[in-house]
Amino acid sequence: MKIAVYLGSRPGRDPVYMDAAYEIGKYLAGRGVHVIYGGASVGTMGALAHGVMDGNGKLTGVFPRGFRGRKEVAESGVEVRNLNPSGFSGYDLIETPDFDVRIRTMEAMSDGCIILPGGTGTMHEFFSYCECNVLGNFRKPVGVLNIAGYYDNLLNFFSSMEAGKFIGEKDADYLIVSPSPRELVDRILDYFTIS
Numbered sequence: 001m002k003i004a005v006y007l008g009s010r011p012g013r014d015p016v017y018m019d020a021a022y023e024i025g026k027y028l029a030g031r032g033v034h035v036i037y038g039g040a041s042v043g044t045m046g047a048l049a050h051g052v053m054d055g056n057g058k059l060t061g062v063f064p065r066g067f068r069g070r071k072e073v074a075e076s077g078v079e080v081r082n083l084n085p086s087g088f089s090g091y092d093l094i095e096t097p098d099f100d101v102r103i104r105t106m107e108a109m110s111d112g113c114i115i116l117p118g119g120t121g122t123m124h125e126f127f128s129y130c131e132c133n134v135l136g137n138f139r140k141p142v143g144v145l146n147i148a149g150y151y152d153n154l155l156n157f158f159s160s161m162e163a164g165k166f167i168g169e170k171d172a173d174y175l176i177v178s179p180s181p182r183e184l185v186d187r188i189l190d191y192f193t194i195s
Contacts (some may be wrong), residue, residue, distance in 0.1 A: 003028060003188065004036040004110035006125040008118035009043040017117045020147050021047035022054075024114065024181040029057020031185060036109050038102070039063030039093060044116060049091075058090045060109070062102050065095040103128050107138070112188055114143035117150040133174045134167070141191040143184045144177045151177075 005025075011018050021044035028035050029052045038045050039061025052059040096102040103125055106113075115126045132138050144151050155177065161167045176191065178184040 001032070001189070001192070002034040002036055002110045004106045004113040004129075005048055005116065006038070006113060006118060006122045007044040007048060007116035008122060009038070009040050009045055010119070011043050011047075012117055014148060016148055017044055018047045020145060020181050021045070021116055022051040024116065024145065024185065025049065025051025025057070026055040027182050027185050028052065029055025031189060033185070033189075034058040034060065036060050036062060036106050044118070048116075053086070053088045053090070056090065059088075060092045060094060062094045062096060062105050062109075064099050064102050065097055107132060110140070112141040112143065112191070114145060114184065114188065116145045117147065130172075130174075134171050139174065141188050142175050143188045144175060145181060145184050146177055146179050147181075148179075
C-alpha cells in the first residue's frame with residue numbers, strides 16, 4: 001500500500017502541525033504503508049520524513065529537479081531537498097522535470113492520499129487529486145487531517161459547492177476527514193477492506 005501525503009514546506013504557527021506530521025509518518029510506517037511525499041527536508045515535510053524513518057518505514061520523495069525552495073530559502077543556502085544524510089535504507093528520491101510532473105507522479109504511484117495543513121501548493125495537489133476522482137481517472141480515497149480545525153473552511157466550501165449544484169452528492173464521497181492522525185490512517189486503510 002502506498003499513500004501520498006501532501007503537506008507544507010513550512011512548520012506552521014502551531015507546533016501541533018509538526019507533531020501531527022511526525023505522528024502520521026511514524027504511524028503509517030508502523031502500519032506497513034509506503035509513504036510518498038514531496039521530498040523536502042524542511043517544514044512539516046521534514047517532520048513527516050523523520051516520523052517514517054523513526055518508524056523504520058518506506059519513504060519516497062518526489063522532488064522537482066533544480067528547485068531550491070522559495071526565494072528567501074534559496075538565498076539562505078538551505079538544502080530543501082531531502083538527500084537522506086542519515087543514509088536511511090528505506091528512502092528513495094525521484095526527481096521530476098517540474099511541479100506538474102511531480103503531481104502526476106505522486107498521483108500515479110499512490111493508492112490514496114492524505115492532506116495535512118499546508119499552503120497553496122498543498123491545495124493544488126489536493127484539488128488535482130480530487131478532480132482525478134471526479135473525472136473518473138481513478139477512484140482513490142483522499143484523507144483530510146483537520147487538526148485544530150485547520151480545514152473547517154475548506155470542508156464548508158465543499159458543502160457550498162454541493163448546495164450550489166457545482167458538484168454532485170457523490171462527487172466528494174472519496175473524502176475521509178478526521179482530526180486524529182491515527183484515526184485518519186485507520187479509516188483510509190479500512191476504505192480498502194470495505195471497497
